[in-house]
Amino acid sequence: MSEILNSNNNTQNTDVKCFHCGTPCNEIDIVVEEKHFCCNGCQLVYEILNQNDLCNYYDLESNPGYSLKGKRKNQYAYLDNENIKDQLIDFENDDIIKISFPLPSIHCSSCIWLLENLYKLNTGIQQSRINFTKKEGYFILDKKTISLRELVEILDSIGYPPAINFGSLDEKEQPQKLSKTFSYQIAIAGFAFGNIMMLSFPEYLGLEKGNFKQIFSYIMVVLSLPVIFYSAKDYFLSAWTGIKEKYLNIDFPISLGIITLFLRSLFEIFFLQEAGYLDSLAGLVFFLLIGKWFQQKTYHQLSFDRDYKSYFPIATNVIRDEKEIPTPLNKLVVGNLIIVKHQELIPADGILTKGKALVDYSFVTGEADPIEKNIGDKIFAGGRQLGKNIELTVNKNVTNSYLTQLWNNDSFKDSDSQLSKFADKVGRIFTGFILSVAILSLFYWVPKDLSIAINVFTSVLIIACPCAVALTIPFTYGNIVRLFGLNQFYLKNTNVIEDMQEIDHIIFDKTGTITDTSNTQISFNGKMTKIQKNMVLSITNQSTHPKSREISLYLNEFEILEIDKVEEIVGLGITGKIGNHNIKIGSAKFLDQRHSDNKGVFVAINDEILGVFTFQHQYRKDFITIVEQLKKKYTLSILSGDNDSEKQYLEQYFDHLLFNQSPQDKLDYVQNLQENGKKVMMIGDGLNDAGALQKSDAGIVITENINNFTPACKGIISANKFGKIPDYLTFSNKSVNLIIAAYILAAIYNIIGLSFAVQGLLSPVVAAILMPLSSITIAAFGVFSSNIVGKRYL
Amino acid sequence: MKIIFGLIAISFVIAIGFLISFFWAVKSGQYDDDYTPSVRMLFDDELINNKNNKTE
Numbered sequence: 001m002s003e004i005l006n007s008n009n010n011t012q013n014t015d016v017k018c019f020h021c022g023t024p025c026n027e028i029d030i031v032v033e034e035k036h037f038c039c040n041g042c043q044l045v046y047e048i049l050n051q052n053d054l055c056n057y058y059d060l061e062s063n064p065g066y067s068l069k070g071k072r073k074n075q076y077a078y079l080d081n082e083n084i085k086d087q088l089i090d091f092e093n094d095d096i097i098k099i100s101f102p103l104p105s106i107h108c109s110s111c112i113w114l115l116e117n118l119y120k121l122n123t124g125i126q127q128s129r130i131n132f133t134k135k136e137g138y139f140i141l142d143k144k145t146i147s148l149r150e151l152v153e154i155l156d157s158i159g160y161p162p163a164i165n166f167g168s169l170d171e172k173e174q175p176q177k178l179s180k181t182f183s184y185q186i187a188i189a190g191f192a193f194g195n196i197m198m199l200s201f202p203e204y205l206g207l208e209k210g211n212f213k214q215i216f217s218y219i220m221v222v223l224s225l226p227v228i229f230y231s232a233k234d235y236f237l238s239a240w241t242g243i244k245e246k247y248l249n250i251d252f253p254i255s256l257g258i259i260t261l262f263l264r265s266l267f268e269i270f271f272l273q274e275a276g277y278l279d280s281l282a283g284l285v286f287f288l289l290i291g292k293w294f295q296q297k298t299y300h301q302l303s304f305d306r307d308y309k310s311y312f313p314i315a316t317n318v319i320r321d322e323k324e325i326p327t328p329l330n331k332l333v334v335g336n337l338i339i340v341k342h343q344e345l346i347p348a349d350g351i352l353t354k355g356k357a358l359v360d361y362s363f364v365t366g367e368a369d370p371i372e373k374n375i376g377d378k379i380f381a382g383g384r385q386l387g388k389n390i391e392l393t394v395n396k397n398v399t400n401s402y403l404t405q406l407w408n409n410d411s412f413k414d415s416d417s418q419l420s421k422f423a424d425k426v427g428r429i430f431t432g433f434i435l436s437v438a439i440l441s442l443f444y445w446v447p448k449d450l451s452i453a454i455n456v457f458t459s460v461l462i463i464a465c466p467c468a469v470a471l472t473i474p475f476t477y478g479n480i481v482r483l484f485g486l487n488q489f490y491l492k493n494t495n496v497i498e499d500m501q502e503i504d505h506i507i508f509d510k511t512g513t514i515t516d517t518s519n520t521q522i523s524f525n526g527k528m529t530k531i532q533k534n535m536v537l538s539i540t541n542q543s544t545h546p547k548s549r550e551i552s553l554y555l556n557e558f559e560i561l562e563i564d565k566v567e568e569i570v571g572l573g574i575t576g577k578i579g580n581h582n583i584k585i586g587s588a589k590f591l592d593q594r595h596s597d598n599k600g601v602f603v604a605i606n607d608e609i610l611g612v613f614t615f616q617h618q619y620r621k622d623f624i625t626i627v628e629q630l631k632k633k634y635t636l637s638i639l640s641g642d643n644d645s646e647k648q649y650l651e652q653y654f655d656h657l658l659f660n661q662s663p664q665d666k667l668d669y670v671q672n673l674q675e676n677g678k679k680v681m682m683i684g685d686g687l688n689d690a691g692a693l694q695k696s697d698a699g700i701v702i703t704e705n706i707n708n709f710t711p712a713c714k715g716i717i718s719a720n721k722f723g724k725i726p727d728y729l730t731f732s733n734k735s736v737n738l739i740i741a742a743y744i745l746a747a748i749y750n751i752i753g754l755s756f757a758v759q760g761l762l763s764p765v766v767a768a769i770l771m772p773l774s775s776i777t778i779a780a781f782g783v784f785s786s787n788i789v790g791k792r793y794l
Numbered sequence: 795m796k797i798i799f800g801l802i803a804i805s806f807v808i809a810i811g812f813l814i815s816f817f818w819a820v821k822s823g824q825y826d827d828d829y830t831p832s833v834r835m836l837f838d839d840e841l842i843n844n845k846n847n848k849t850e
Contacts, residue, residue: 060837109833116834132830183820191813198802212799219806 018042022063045158049114052121057114064110065159075341076156078315078326079149087169087328089148096126097148100138101162103155106130114158121154122146137162166329166347166398167309182296186289189231192223193282197768199223203275204765217269217276224278228262232285250420250427250470253434258284260461277462280767284467287775291474294779295481295494302706304492304713308382308404308687311363311709316340316347319391329398336394340385348381349401350392357390358545359383362511363686364403365641365662382687386545406663406691420473422498422736426743427469434464441758452760459762463753467771468746468778475782476738480731483790488718489728490706496714499698500732502679506630507670507692508654509684510640513702515617516719522554526611528603534559536603539576539583542566547601548574551585551613573601582606622723627653629726635678639666641688667691683725687711724794731793738785742778749774 016025019035020042030037037043042065049057057064078084091098103115111130115137118128124146129138137160141151155162199216232255239255242248258281265276303310317324319337329347332338337353340346346359357373364382373379379392381401398404438460445453477494484491491497508514528536537555540548542563566576573586584591584604591602591609600614630636637656644659651657658669666682670692673680682689682696685703690711693699699713702722710716717725753770756762819825 109836112830112833113837116837130830131827132833133827180820180825183825184817187813187816187820191809195806195809198805201798201802216802 017063018065019058020046020063020065022065041159048121048158054114054117054120056117057110060110060113061108064108076149076152077317077324078328079152080147081315081326081328083331084169084315084326084328085148088164092143095143097141097143098139099141099148099151100136101164101168102135103130103137103160104135104163105160106132106135106137111160115155115160118154121158122150125151125154163310164314165310166312166314167306168314169309169328169330182289182293185231185234186286186293188226189282189286189289192227192231193279193286196220196223196279196282200275200279200764200768204768214273217273220276220278221266221269224262224265224281227282227285228258231289232258235288248424248428248431250423253427253431253464254288254467254470256431257461257464257467260458264458264462275764277764277767279764280462280771283768283772283775287467287772287779288470291471291478291779295474295478302490302716303710304716306710306712307407307690308711311345311382311687312347312398313345332394332398334394334397337391338394339389339391341389342385342387344385346379346381346383346385346392348394348398349396350379350381350394352377352379353391353393355390356387357385358387360386362517363688365688367511367642403663403687406667420477420495420498422739423469423473430464430469434460437464437754437758445760455762456758456760459757459760460754462767463757463762463770464750468749468774469743471775471778472739472742472746472782475779476735476742476786479783479786480735480790483786483794484728487724487728487794488706488721489724490716492714496698497732497735499679499714500681500729501736503634503681503698503729505635505637505673505678506681506683507637507639507696509666509682509686509689510638510646510650511617511642512685513683513689514619514623514638516620517617520550521616521618522550522613523616524554524611524613525600526603526609528610530558532605532610534561535578535581535583535605536585538563538578539566539574539585542576543568543574545574547613547615548585550615551601554613620719620722624653626723626726630729634681637669639669639689639692641666663688663691667695670695684711727793731790734789734793735786738782738789741785742781745781746774746778749777 016029016036017023018025018038020037023038025036025038030040030043032043032046035046037046045065049055079088088101089097089099105111106115112132115130116128118125118139122145124142124144125139126142127138127140130136131138137155139151141148152162152164199220202213202216235251235258236255238249238251242252261277261281261284265278265281268274268276312329315326315328316332317339318327318332319325319339324339327336332348338347338350352373352375354375356375357377357379358370359373359379360370361367361380361383363384364380370386371383378395380403381398382403396402438457441460442453442457445456473494477497480497481491481494511517533555537552537558538561540551540555541560543549545568561578564577564579566574568574569586569590573584573590575582575584575586577583582605584607585601588602591604593602593609600612602612603610627636631653635656636654638650638654638658639661640657640659641661641663642659644657647657647659658665661669666689670680670682674695674697680696681698681700682692683700683702684693685701689699689701693701693711693713698715700715700717701710701713702717702719703710704719706716706718717728749770753762753774756766
């Protein structure tokens, strides 16, 4: 076994990094076998791996682990509950269990190696496979040697806790099946395209008519059937849905073009013994599908549709006959007595029956300071208990609680369509134009020659099939979504770019959005000697209260003294005795400073007030610069769930400021703006913004860690890119010019094609050259132009 | 010139073979995860190297 040689608090080792996770070992430096660790958690993981000969983990990448500092061990007793187990397991028989779950901590190749070698830790794990892009693990367990709970506890102990939450109880979605169908569709279209072109070679080369040529034509017809009825079916369905709703979308002219192409080709092949345009048909469908595929770049590891269910735990402990029984959240009923432990989430609204609650609601309401509650008080679901264990009687079902009822609002039921609004608009104008050209030329030719008239009419519909128009948006915006992704701004789909172009009003949340909750500024007003500072540090060091921790960190260069007595009074402060000095640290109320409205933490030694610590959440680094940039173009608002203590400061930057806003208030505010014709962007971070994010035209979530929970939104931006928001907006605004340029290019192709068509000169060879050529140039233009413009702004 | 027709027929048959194998690959899940296998294939080698180092 390894031996702890040295464990002390020193600040000299600033350049020493934790062997496990790479965090600098400033406060704590544990040295084991000449390796440094930043906390016990990291050291423990190392020891587990070392014992089991798994230290390859550290060879593949340096400092591969996740910091376990301040991470609390999760409780997994509920995994013994058959009811919960059944809902999580994929497959079970007498011998084995197959299960998969998301493992958000996966981030490097060492992770893959370790997790796929889990069988070395426990022989009951028969197989473990990792899907890195989805951050998922698939496990096969031998039921006799290991239980599900043991597996999860092993994963948790080595720093890969699975994300099991209330949402896991829902039916698992099967998006894979959809993407497989799509692969088949592309494959068939590509196969048909290549082979029909090859079979058309005799025609292209102008070889003499022979028996073979006729047979080839029939093979082409056979090949084109799956293209029409399988690969292209989504376009017909979409166009049909549009017609039913009396709305012409971009898929309508596409479908019209495909059908005309197909029918005319059949006519030529069977009645005129000619070649037809089946090569162009297959090529058209193939390019359209490629465009769709390019557009569908998805971020597997991110989810844009999360609701409160992914934030809430899967189970809670119900007290029955003085015993704690793990119960799935969906089985929780009014009247249940539940116990919520230190650092656990309160799963349902209830009335406090035992203990003192100190609840951190910053994520769900935006209030920065924890709130204290006494026995008999109502407690709302969603907060995190910071104090000791409490018991509460549930008085509302989980789905009807104060917070979660927000999700019953209608705006959460909207499903957004995949079709681009701009392309639809252009498509409609285009369809009208094409139909009139086709009909005009029909009228022109009918008196002269009926067969030429029909030829011209169909040629116009074929050549004008808006292939180029339909490909512009997928390739240009698809590439922009990719570029944003490289810059840690992840969009749900390409339509968000269009939504962002229309924005004229931007709303910011305060706590966690424009302030950085992980970075609090502390200042001390008053005077303390070095010895007094030592005393204060010694006392605060005993407490886990966030403010005590902040103070400890602030004073961390001082010495810790021997304490005789320490007592923490929840919601008020902490008191202690060192030698013959009485130290009192806490709120104004705790120290009898009734006249003071200071919300800081007071310090008194031997009843003499020495001063007060004030806390201020730091605004994000580029806050002022970006607000000043955005102000020129947009109306800016602040909607905060917090109190208005910082109103005065913020007033100089924002046009509208509202404080003490409930999640519902925020939603209503957005709705009100929209009713007045505004296009609103909401930038938020927590569940309290969920309604506004959903309702707004573009809801963007800002997050410190992409793996963390984020409420449903259209885009996720990494917090360190906060200062780039104005640039991102400018880029998406400029991108509309690229689309227009590409449309002009497409129009030129169409005019050339139409000039052939109206004269009745369109031959299969001309179509076979013109159509792929236009598709490829449009796609290339979209990608290259967005790359060039992107370089300027990103 | 007839040879062209023969060649076209042969390549058509080969192409069908490729289409079927692509379908089989998609169905067996080869395209579900296009990153992890590229990392996974490197692991075994390193393990053997390590063991060799230890025995030396």
